[in-house]
Amino acid sequence: MRQTELHLTDEDRALVDEIRSKGQHQAREVNRAHVLSSLDRGVPEAQIMAVLGVGRTAVWRTRAAYLQGGVELAVFDVARSGRPRQYGTDDEARVTALACLKPPAGRQRWTMVELERVARQEPGMANVSRETVRRMLKKTISSPGAS
The missing domain is CATH 1.10.10 (Arc Repressor Mutant, subunit A)
Structure with a gap:
């Protein structure tokens, strides 16, 4: 399997480690942070998929999102559009x-x-x-x- 290198900046690495260590995030956010951390350390994609129980596309999408917009885009869900509530x-x-x-x-x-x-x-x-x-x-x- 082809492995594309990914190197996190020191600030991004600190943010990813913080997300991984605190239990205040959703499971998929923590998984994405683990994926970024593993890619940064050079862990093969096959091993990441086996250990974290995620698919190949999850690894690819996380890497692509990081390269496109940084940790915020890669780890956290983007707000979805939708019809606002009519009655409060x-x-x-x-x-x-x-x-x-x-x-x-x-x-x-x-x-x-x-x-x-x-x-x-x-x-x-x-x-x-x-x-x-x-x-x-x-x-x-x-x-x-x-x-």
């Missing part, structure tokens, strides 16, 4: 509080449709859907109208 924890708390209120007249407990209707009257929640209300309650392990 305050909105979830308001829906949960609504579900804890006394149900409408003639009902023993809230239905999702009724809870959705009442939640839509809250400021900033005009477009909330029944499914969103259900998911908010599921997070808090609440069931509408149960006491």
Whole structure:
């Protein structure tokens, strides 16, 4: 197997050693730090793969990321794009509080449709859907109208 040399700077080596020695990182970050450290010491890729239990592409990607952008890019996950949450924890708390209120007249407990209707009257929640209300309650392990 072809071995491409990789030499860490003294600062990068200190950062990699810090990541490897502290238990405050995710397992894949620690594995990537071990890969960089091993490559720096000239350990063959086959041995790195066997000892760390990672695949060849993980070793290659870690090396390529380091050469492209340094330790930060090689070890830590890049933030992924995604749709931001539409309703925050305050909105979830308001829906949960609504579900804890006394149900409408003639009902023993809230239905999702009724809870959705009442939640839509809250400021900033005009477009909330029944499914969103259900998911908010599921997070808090609440069931509408149960006491």
